Amino acid sequence: MRKLYGLIPLMLFIVCITVMWRGLSLHPSDVPSPLIGKRAPRLQLPLLLNTHLISLNKELKGHVTLLNVWASWCVACSEEHDLLLHIAKNKNFELWGLDYKDNPEAAVSWLERKGNPYQKVLLDKQGLTAIDWGVYGTPETFVIDKQGIIRYKQVGPILADDWQNIFLPLIQQLASAS
Amino acid sequence: MKLVNLLIIFLLLTMQCTFAAEDIYPFKNNKDSARFNTLTNTLRCLVCQNQTLAESNSGLASDLRLQIYQQVQAGKSDVTIIHYLVDRYGDFILYQPAFSPATYVLWLAPIAFLSLGLGVLIRYIYKAKRQ
Numbered sequence: 001m002r003k004l005y006g007l008i009p010l011m012l013f014i015v016c017i018t019v020m021w022r023g024l025s026l027h028p029s030d031v032p033s034p035l036i037g038k039r040a041p042r043l044q045l046p047l048l049l050n051t052h053l054i055s056l057n058k059e060l061k062g063h064v065t066l067l068n069v070w071a072s073w074c075v076a077c078s079e080e081h082d083l084l085l086h087i088a089k090n091k092n093f094e095l096w097g098l099d100y101k102d103n104p105e106a107a108v109s110w111l112e113r114k115g116n117p118y119q120k121v122l123l124d125k126q127g128l129t130a131i132d133w134g135v136y137g138t139p140e141t142f143v144i145d146k147q148g149i150i151r152y153k154q155v156g157p158i159l160a161d162d163w164q165n166i167f168l169p170l171i172q173q174l175a176s177a178s
Numbered sequence: 179m180k181l182v183n184l185l186i187i188f189l190l191l192t193m194q195c196t197f198a199a200e201d202i203y204p205f206k207n208n209k210d211s212a213r214f215n216t217l218t219n220t221l222r223c224l225v226c227q228n229q230t231l232a233e234s235n236s237g238l239a240s241d242l243r244l245q246i247y248q249q250v251q252a253g254k255s256d257v258t259i260i261h262y263l264v265d266r267y268g269d270f271i272l273y274q275p276a277f278s279p280a281t282y283v284l285w286l287a288p289i290a291f292l293s294l295g296l297g298v299l300i301r302y303i304y305k306a307k308r309q
Contacts, residue, residue: 031224031267034267034268132266133266136225136267137238
């Protein structure tokens with residue numbers, strides 16, 4: 001019994017080290033979205049370079065949608081741009097862009113320069129729709145199923161690994177569901 | 179000389195850094211203004227996570243302050259406003275997370291550790307007395 005008591009500090013030490021070691025690999029800046037599994041919030045915005053508001057919630061239905069929140073001033077967005085151009089060839093989903101707090105002219109010239117991967121680009125000049133969607137930084141990417149329910153949100157650029165391991169399997173599963 | 183030292187220590191101890199966001203919102207009455215201050219001081223900025231919405235200079239924090247201001251002006255209750263934000267950003271936006279199964283460990287661990295420590299201490303004193 002005595003001997004066991006002597007081991008207590010060592011055990012506490014091991015517990016501490018384990019907890020702290022795990023803490024090193026946590027990403028506290030990736031805040032989980034409370035919207036997963038919920039219906040997509042209102043998406044009523046003008047298209048880029050168009051002043052008319054259009055309501056897009058109905059158009060979310062019938063196909064899997066990737067809604068990519070980006071801006072021409074966003075540095076990290078250029079990081080994933082090549083990947084977006086590449087995945088835009090995939091016919092299993094529609095790729096929409098949500099241009100966040102941006103100057104429309106700058107956004108258009110950005111897309112002309114780098115190529116436009118999006119089927120639709122919506123402009124959220126004030127960032128109010130983004131608040132409804134719980135966006136807190138660019139880029140962010142939502143995966144929305146055929147019923148218009150949010151299934152996943154990626155915070156930060158989509159890396160090749162994320163695409164292979166998270167997005168592709170999820171999109172395949174959602175696209176084959178009726 | 180000693181007095182100067184004391185004075186310096188006193189000044190250092192009472193020195194406070196106060197950060198406040200720059201936008202100024204006019205309120206109809208002091209009650210609304212106090213509500214706004216309490217709300218923005220108990221909600222987290224998601225961009226710079228160790229700052230409150232009141233302290234942060236990030237664009238999102240300023241947008242959310244405007245939202246809170248407009249809702250306070252519209253006469254919405256604190257609960258409604260907090261609900262509005264939690265719906266969008268999750269419990270993470272609260273500096274005081276709710277007492278729910280996900281946060282039991284967070285809330286109860288200090289009590290558990292304290293009682294463990296007290297237990298060890300009492301045992302130790304009891305043993306020492308007996309010897």
